[in-house]
Amino acid sequence: MAGALHYNRIALSSIQITDELVTFLKGRLTTADQIEIVLLLLRDQSRSWTASEVSGELGMAPESAAMRLFLLASQGLILFEPSGIPRYRYAGADETADRLIRELASSYATNREEVLRAVNGRTDADPIRSFADAFKLKK
């Protein structure tokens, strides 16, 4: 496990995004789509997913889901299972990565905009997604 954990408490809307998490995310999971794919696979580690299942679940085009899954697998964050139709599963091999991704899951659930802003340095809110989300009445 890492020695000195450096916590920089950015108390934004009652959640704290650690520096360590931000460093981990930068360059690996910088967009909402990538984060949501990994978190989706984390939610149920007992099963593997195909690109079209992921695209249906998260509301993205199947081609971009397939591409993102492939890129995430090549980074080692998720496992690639070659079969007739490629399937992907959460890797969870690296202890540090696993801990940070679980931390990400709770931060992201509370306030996704703050997480994205911390990682990107600016608000990268997808306008299309934000438009649809605006119509959710219970916030």
Next chain:
Amino acid sequence: MVAIIVYVLCAATSALCAVLLLRGYMKSRARLLFWSGLCFTGLALNSLLLVIDMGVVPEIDLSLWRTIPALIGISLLVYGLVWETR
């Protein structure tokens, strides 16, 4: 009479959409929502002026004045759709 009720409902629905979109804009800062919110405000005004024209002041014809808010609204929406989406 039924027409007035219908247009009141249309105004209310437009206003609801405007509120939801502008609230969403304050949360996400996505500019598309700002322009969309203004568009639905314009549509709400359009419906409202129509109700006034029909029910309150039937002697005066407000037709062009009614339509201008809708035109401005839709122009702002198209502007937002063109420039604020990837």
Next chain:
Amino acid sequence: MMAAVVSGMLVAGYLVAALFFLRFWTQSRDRLFALFAAAFALLAIQRLALTISGAPMEDQTVFYLLRLLAFGVIVFAIIDKNRR
């Protein structure tokens, strides 16, 4: 004359918006956008019918029914979004 120009611009605007919403639907697979596309297409049709008919006021049944349908679709889209 001016009224026809303004109406024409409005119809075109509604249709362009509908096309964008259609694109968003194919990109995101979110049913809300397909419904908004339909609603704006209906608004375009209503405006077009009104202009062609030359009626001075929108109180005829066909005009307010089309408007009602368009906004009904939007209300349905909002309800649908919150059901899931």
